Amino acid sequence: MEIYKETSLLKQRLQKLRSQSKSIGFVPTMGALHQGHISLVERAAKENDITVVSIFVNPTQFNNKEDLEKYPRDPDADFALLEKNSCDIVFAPTVDEMYPTPDTRVFSLGSVAEVMEGKYRPGHFNGVCQVVSRLFNIVEPNRAYFGQKDYQQIAVIKAMVRKYMPTFKGEIVSCPIKRESDGLALSSRNVHLSPEQRQSALLISKTLFEAKKMADNKATQKQITDFIKRSIASDANLCLEYVEIADKDTLQPIANEYPKNAVICITVYDGKTRLIDNILL
Ligand code: AMP
Numbered sequence: 500m501e502i503y504k505e506t507s508l509l510k511q512r513l514q515k516l517r518s519q520s521k522s523i524g525f526v527p528t529m530g531a532l533h534q535g536h537i538s539l540v541e542r543a544a545k546e547n548d549i550t551v552v553s554i555f556v557n558p559t560q561f562n563n564k565e566d567l568e569k570y571p572r573d574p575d576a577d578f579a580l581l582e583k584n585s586c587d588i589v590f591a592p593t594v595d596e597m598y599p600t601p602d603t604r605v606f607s608l609g610s611v612a613e614v615m616e617g618k619y620r621p622g623h624f625n626g627v628c629q630v631v632s633r634l635f636n637i638v639e640p641n642r643a644y645f646g647q648k649d650y651q652q653i654a655v656i657k658a659m660v661r662k663y664m665p666t667f668k669g670e671i672v673s674c675p676i677k678r679e680s681d682g683l684a685l686s687s688r689n690v691h692l693s694p695e696q697r698q699s700a701l702l703i704s705k706t707l708f709e710a711k712k713m714a715d716n717k718a719t720q721k722q723i724t725d726f727i728k729r730s731i732a733s734d735a736n737l738c739l740e741y742v743e744i745a746d747k748d749t750l751q752p753i754a755n756e757y758p759k760n761a762v763i764c765i766t767v768y769d770g771k772t773r774l775i776d777n778i779l780l
Pocket of ligand 1: 527528529530535536538539644645646647648649674675676677678684685686687
């Protein structure tokens with residue numbers, strides 16, 4: 500496995516591989532890697548000749564300074580895990596390497612980026628677009644892999660590519676959420692949970708699975724959201740930030756009383772840790 504910290508060296512290496520007709524699969528991450536990330540790496544390795552993983556905690560997508568400072572970082576453990584798991588090339592730049600000058604670009608993507616995470620984390624998706632567009636320009640992948648754990652992020656990145664990167668040829672591949680055996684969605688942020696909070700966190704996925712059953716049994720949107728609010732409120736460690744039932748493509752509220760082709764997206768504070776999850780209906 501090769502590790503690059505410099506953009507120019509990585510670009511040279513990838514140019515060589517492309518000239519040998521190698522296809523490139525790309526997995527952008529912020530590190531603190533777990534089996535959710537590895538599931539993307541494995542998929543990329545299966546579908547491409549070369550798998551590139553980036554590890555970069557992107558400051559411009561954090562709207563909260565404390566969250567950025569507290570974000571878990573363990574590059575040596577990440578490199579060791581990637582080495583064991585089908586990764587060929589790691590790109591781990593510094594902030595100065597990625598942003599030699601401040602990125603002042605504003606991505607105007609309309610409603611898909613304005614609801615849910617866009618509303619509660621102002622500036623977050625603009626930062627995501629800044630870093631992902633840079634990474635796409637550096638790596639020029641044939642395919643880029645993203646997890647449905649960050650469901651809205653995939654829709655935003657697709658919209659960004661359509662509008663701002665019309666010559667980008669790579670395919671955006673979305674991959675299913677990887678969960679612990681008890682249902683909790685894997686997340687780098689789970690390391691912040693105390694054993695008691697970890698137990699409480701379980702209620703989030705449990706509530707979503709129950710909500711899906713309700714939808715399958717023809718419950719209305721209101722019945723489902725009322726149930727979710729009640730369920731999350733029943734645990735003293737949890738505080739619901741939002742729950743939305745949205746169109747699975749546009750992420751906008753759906754008109755139909757009985758949700759289908761929809762996604763339920765939920766964000767919950769478990770103590771101070773902000774956890775997101777979702778389920779497709
Ligand atoms: P992050 O390091 O949190 O920015 O995540 C990097 C990529 O891994 C994103 O595309 C995430 O959606 C994806 N990812 C994170 N957690 C999971 C998970 N539990 N299952 C599947 N993909 C995930």
